Amino acid sequence: MKKVLLSVLAHPDDESFGMGGTLAKYAAQGVDVHLICATRGEAGEVDPEYLEGFSSIAELREQELSCAVEQLGIKPVHLLSYRDSGMTGSRDNENPRALMNAPLEQVAGEIAEYIRKIKPQVVLTFDPIGGYRHPDHIFIHQAATRAFSLAGDADFKSESPAFQPTRLFYHTIPKYFVRFNVGLLKLLGKDPTKYGRNKDIDLTQMVVEFPIHARINYNKEKDIKAAAARCHASQGGARLTRGFMKVLAWLLGARFADQFMQAVPEPSPLIIKKDLFS
Ligand SMILES: [Zn+2]
Numbered sequence: 001m002k003k004v005l006l007s008v009l010a011h012p013d014d015e016s017f018g019m020g021g022t023l024a025k026y027a028a029q030g031v032d033v034h035l036i037c038a039t040r041g042e043a044g045e046v047d048p049e050y051l052e053g054f055s056s057i058a059e060l061r062e063q064e065l066s067c068a069v070e071q072l073g074i075k076p077v078h079l080l081s082y083r084d085s086g087m088t089g090s091r092d093n094e095n096p097r098a099l100m101n102a103p104l105e106q107v108a109g110e111i112a113e114y115i116r117k118i119k120p121q122v123v124l125t126f127d128p129i130g131g132y133r134h135p136d137h138i139f140i141h142q143a144a145t146r147a148f149s150l151a152g153d154a155d156f157k158s159e160s161p162a163f164q165p166t167r168l169f170y171h172t173i174p175k176y177f178v179r180f181n182v183g184l185l186k187l188l189g190k191d192p193t194k195y196g197r198n199k200d201i202d203l204t205q206m207v208v209e210f211p212i213h214a215r216i217n218y219n220k221e222k223d224i225k226a227a228a229a230r231c232h233a234s235q236g237g238a239r240l241t242r243g244f245m246k247v248l249a250w251l252l253g254a255r256f257a258d259q260f261m262q263a264v265p266e267p268s269p270l271i272i273k274k275d276l277f278s
Contacts, residue, residue, distance in 0.1 A: 003031040003277055006120035006165075008111055008144035010099065010136035011041040011084060012065035013235045016228040018131065019124060019171045020072055021218030022258045022276075024225055027073035031277075034118050036078045036111060037065060038099050038140055041235075043086035045198045050234035060234055067231035071224060078114055080107070085136045087200035093135070100135045104143055109156070111147035116160035122276050123148055127170040127261060129208050132201045141170065148264065169214060169260040169276060178206045213262035214273040222256045 005026050009015055015023060015035055027033045040058035054060040062079070069077050082099035086092030093100065099107070115123070125144035130137025145168065150156045152164025182203050185192040195201040218225065229237040260276070 001121075003029075003122075004034070004118060004120040005031050005122045005124065005276070006034045006036065006115065006118055007124040008036045008038075008140060008147070009125070010038045010130075010134070010140045011044070012037060012061040012068070013041065013044075013229075013232040013237065014126075014137070015065075015072065016068045016225065016232055016237065017235075019258050020068070020225040020228050021221050021256060022124070022171075022216045023074055024072045024221035024228070025216065025218045026276075028221060028224075032118075033072075033074035034078065034114075034120065035069065035074055036080065036114055038080040038107070038143075039082050039084040039136060040079065041065075041084050043084035043090065043092040044235055046234045057234075061232075064232045064234060064237075068228040071228040071231060073224070080110055082107070085139075087198070088133070088135055090200075100139050102139075104139070104146065107139070107143040108146035108150055109158070111144055112150035112156060113158050113160065115147060115151035115165060116158060116163045119163050120165050122167045122169070123165050124169050124171060124260070124276075127172040127210055129206070131171070131173055132203075132206050144168075145263065166265070167262070167276065168264040169262055170210070172210045172212070172259050172261050173206065174259055175206075175209060178203055210261045211267070211269075212259045212272060213267040214260040214276055215257050216260070216276065217257045217274065219256045225256075 007023060023033050041061035042058045044057060046057050051060060065077055082102055083095050083097035085098040085100040092098060126137045126141040128141055130141055148165060148168045152162050154162050182192040192203040195203045
């Protein structure tokens with residue numbers, strides 16, 4: 001049987017700054033790797049120089065996403081039509097098209113429809129805190145989790161017959177990495193509650209311990225992931241993969257491996273998988 005993997009994420013750049021190494025690894029092995037992206041990243045901050053030749057941030061970021069997808073070697077992206085909600089408290093939250101304002105059941109239904117067509121054995125999404133508590137990440141975590149069971153539910157009526165994927169994993173950020181960064185920022189006299197390009201990431205809220213059931217090494221695909229991240233130049237993708245940050249990430253033991261918590265089926269404790277399909 002053809003191996004198929006589906007990753008369900010919220011914004012252009014989530015795939016490359018997050019689990020891109022894992023996606024590239026499976027694509028390199030001949031697995032059909034699909035990506036659903038719920039928004040076009042409209043709320044991202046973009047320096048005017050990057051917008052030249054584009055009519056909107058959405059158009060620019062969609063183009064950056066196609067570039068990244070091509071680098072990763074995965075299938076063309078499946079874009080949903082919601083709007084980036086921005087970080088909690090931003091004005092983008094109020095937009096009626098914002099993902100966070102959509103009915104969860106509706107978004108889950110759209111994702112379930114894709115699952116029935118794509119027929120992945122493995123589905124990946126954010127962890128319950130959405131990595132760093134972005135409202136869209138948390139929403140997509142919930143919608144993808146709901147869609148996972150909806151796809152196999154005969155009572156859910158759609159164009160395609162029911163299909164039940166067998167494995168659901170949540171990507172989770174190594175907590176030692178977060179703790180180290182909080183300490184380092186404090187040492188440098190910086191505020192760990194206002195981290196990142198848009199100063200909207202509170203690192204101190206990210207130290208939640210989730211169990212790890214799979215660790216996927218992508219040492220061989222690390223350059224592919226870096227190339228995909230560079231596609232997201234408007235979001236600082238070039239900076240993330242060179243110089244000090246690169247050395248730091250390596251020293252911290254983010255040694256080119258992604259960590260996943262297994263939601264379905266019930267994981268067996270004490271075993272850390274090296275393959276999401278095993
Ligand atoms: Zn995101």
